[in-house]
Every structure is written in C-alpha cells, then in structure tokens.
Amino acid sequence: MSxxxxxxxxxxxxxxxxxxxxxxxxxxxxxMAESYVRDRLKSLLAEGLVERRVFEPKGASxxxxxxxxxxxxxxxxxxxxxx
Numbered sequence: 001m002s003x004x005x006x007x008x009x010x011x012x013x014x015x016x017x018x019x020x021x022x023x024x025x026x027x028x029x030x031x032m033a034e035s036y037v038r039d040r041l042k043s044l045l046a047e048g049l050v051e052r053r054v055f056e057p058k059g060a061s062x063x064x065x066x067x068x069x070x071x072x073x074x075x076x077x078x079x080x081x082x083x
Contacts, residue, residue, distance in 0.1 A: 006032060007040055011049055 001009070013030045014021065023041065027034040044050045 003040075006030075006036070007044060007049075010037060010040055011044065014050060 009030050010026060010032075013026060021029070023038050024034050026041070027037040030037065032040075041050060
C-alpha cells in the first residue's frame with residue numbers, strides 16, 4: 001500500500017468511526033504500526049486533514065509525560081458541534 005493510500009485509510013477510519021482516538025487505537029483499527037501512524041498523523045495535521053487534541057488524564061498520575069494524542073477527521077463538523 002502506498003503512502004497516500006495509507007493516509008487515505010487513516011482518514012477514512014477516523015471519518016467512518018467518528019469520535020476521538022489515541023494513536024495506538026488508530027494503528028490497531030487500520031492495521032498499521034503505531035510509529036507509522038504517528039508520523040502520518042503529523043503530516044496529515046500539517047495538511048489540515050485531521051485535528052489533534054491533547055489532554056491530561058485526571059488524577060495523581062497526570063503529567064505531561066502521560067498526555068494522550070487523539071485525532072479526528074477534520075470534516076466531522078457534526079461531531080464537533082455536538083461536543
């Protein structure tokens with residue numbers, strides 16, 4: 001599968017499943033290595049094709065080291081309005 005095809009697969013996964021996902025969840029869902037998905041998401045973010053939100057878990061273990069990155073397809077207007 002070519003890089004554009006892999007990017008399209010990631011975008012389609014996010015668009016079709018709705019909601020927010022951690023990188024490891026996206027990798028599992030599209031059947032690609034987590035490191036590859038993370039790198040592709042950086043490119044897709046730069047192109048404005050996906051969005052990223054960063055949050056810290058609540059509780060004593062919350063720290064910058066435990067931030068989780070989630071992405072959603074940028075065209076998911078309906079989901080964003082509901083949030």
